[in-house]
Amino acid sequence: MAYVTLPELRAYLNMTGTGDDVLLRQLIDSAQQNVDRYCGWQFEAHTATRYYDSEADVDPDQRSVLVLDEPLLTVTTLTNGDADVLIPAEYFLEPTNSVPKWRIRLRASTGLYWTYTTDHEQAITLVGTWGYMATADYAIKQATMRWAGYLYKQRDAQVFDVTASPAQGQITIPQGIPRDVERILAPYRRLC
Numbered sequence: 223m224a225y226v227t228l229p230e231l232r233a234y235l236n237m238t239g240t241g242d243d244v245l246l247r248q249l250i251d252s253a254q255q256n257v258d259r260y261c262g263w264q265f266e267a268h269t270a271t272r273y274y275d276s277e278a279d280v281d282p283d284q285r286s287v288l289v290l291d292e293p294l295l296t297v298t299t300l301t302n303g304d305a306d307v308l309i310p311a312e313y314f315l316e317p318t319n320s321v322p323k324w325r326i327r328l329r330a331s332t333g334l335y336w337t338y339t340t341d342h343e344q345a346i347t348l349v350g351t352w353g354y355m356a357t358a359d360y361a362i363k364q365a366t367m368r369w370a371g372y373l374y375k376q377r378d379a380q381v382f383d384v385t386a387s388p389a390q391g392q393i394t395i396p397q398g399i400p401r402d403v404e405r406i407l408a409p410y411r412r413l414c
Contacts, residue, residue: 223266225254225358225366234367235374246374253370257362260399262412265362267295267353273344276303276336285335286328288346293322296351300326303338303345322354354410365406372400 231246232238258264274280274288281287294315300308312332315323326348328334338345358366 249370265358267356274346276338276345277342280336288326299349301347
């Protein structure tokens with residue numbers, strides 16, 4: 223699902239006609255991909271199966287902590303490396319009071335730890351809902367809409383951010399990301 227709908231972008235651009243709808247849809251897709259790529263994750267939930275190494279992805283000091291490489295929202299099925307399907311009472315997601323989740327900790331009372339039977343690579347299987355948030359919030363929607371609008375306006379007039387005037391002529395360099403979009407997305411950017 224798109225962070226911004228076609229009618230929302232049309233309204234933002236103050237457009238009443240539908241003649242550019244194909245282009246606008248492409249620009250929405252492009253802007254959304256740009257936002258995801260710039261920030262380093264998706265801002266809408268998606269279901270997927272991910273596999274973890276029962277040695278490399280486990281905290282070496284706490285064999286009960288699985289460190290996730292992507293933000294997790296919910297767990298559908300969690301299978302330890304010994305093929306034991308874990309029930310929610312046997313683990314909890316961390317951080318406890320915020321989303322997304324980045325670790326799964328096995329409860330101390332269970333006596334369980336992350337393990338494997340034959341090979342430690344891809345031994346742990348996690349089916350779940352992944353993403354930084356379930357649906358894009360207002361800031362992400364605004365950044366996507368602004369970026370799509372910028373791309374649309376760029377088709378008619380070259381939009382430049384930097385202009386240099388060497389002795390023999392003028393050089394213009396197209397702007398990469400609109401500065402206001404960069405400011406909106408700064409708090410969402412993945413740092414590692």
